[in-house]
Amino acid sequence: MSRRGTRMTMTTLDKLTPIDQKPSASERVAERLIGLISSGNIAPGDKLPSENELSKALQVSRPVVREALRGLAMMGIVASRQGGGCYVTDLKPQRLMAPLSFALSLNDYNIESLFRARQVIDTGIAAEAARYATDEQIASLSELVDxxxxxxxxxxxxxxxxxxxxxxIAVAANNDFLEKVSGSLYSLAIEQRRKASAKPGVLEVSAADHAAICAAIAGRDPEAAREAMSVHVENIRRTTLAVMDEA
Incomplete structure (x- = not known):
């Protein structure tokens, strides 16, 4: 490759992947508002000042404020209400994690990276469930195993x-964020898992996996629960990949 060709390629890459790119004005405004909310200066349910008032207070233009509010709305942090005005939401984890679920469902993902994520999240949740599950939740898990x-x-x-x-199990872990992330990961690759569940012997293995997970949680043994869930996720990964290979 000529030196000119190399120089053109590097220039293109520089444009595509800027180094040390500074946050835009709207991003700085969004960060400032998030800071005010997290510090308690602005509470859930509070009505924010108007765009004009915010632009004066933060010394930026109204379009910058508008763009910042649009970004916060996409994150579930603020929302408009009928009758006008922008309000801070209830900031519940389910609302704040919704953009993650949406992004995961839209973006392409590698099936191996999905199951590596499930190994981290699902096994951790199983361990937490062994610590925090109520007797009623354990009884319900046992019924589901049967x-x-x-x-x-x-x-x-x-x-x-x-x-x-x-x-x-995610509910029993007593962590709203982990519950939401787990649910998002579970919903991915569901079509392939649906096909895998129809294969002979697959559901027998899953039923036995469930029994082992439930027993570990009922025994209040976090490490045993982690290990049992790890085996289960690996079995799901193996059968899912087998179906994909056939296709």
């Missing part, structure tokens, strides 16, 4: 039970 064995010949029914089983 139901799973009865649904081995019913892939649709088993998948319904499976979703409830994993959701209950």
């Amino acid at each position: 139901a799973g064995y009865k649904l081995i010949d019913d892939p649709v029914g088993f998948r319904v039970m499976d979703a409830q089983f994993h959701e209950l």
Whole structure:
């Protein structure tokens, strides 16, 4: 390659991946407002000053403020209400994590990276569930395990039970953020897992995995719960990839 060609390539890369790019004015405004909210100066439910008032207070133009508010709205931090005005939302984790779920569903992802993420998140959640699950939640998990064995010949029914089983473990972990992330990851590659669940022997293995996870959580053993969930996620990964290879 000629020196000229190399120089042109580097110039193009520089344009595509700027180094040490400074945040824009709107990003700085958004960060400032987030700081005011996190410090308690602005509380959930508070009405924000008008765009004109914010532009004067922050010494930026109204378009900059408008763009910043648009970004915060996309993040679920602020919202407009009927009758006018922009308000801070309730800031509940479910609302704040919604953009993550949407982004994950839109973006292409590598199936191996998905299951590596599930190994980190799902195993951690299982360990937390072993610490925090209530007796009632453990009883419900046990009932779902029993139901799973009865649904081995019913892939649709088993998948319904499976979703409830994993959701209950996430709830038992007593962490809203982990619960939302886990749910988002669970929903990915669902079509491939649907096909895998119809393969002979797959649901028998999943039912046994569920029993091991439930036993570890009931025994209040975080490390055993982590290990049992790790085995389960690996089995899901293996059968999912097998279906994808066939396709």
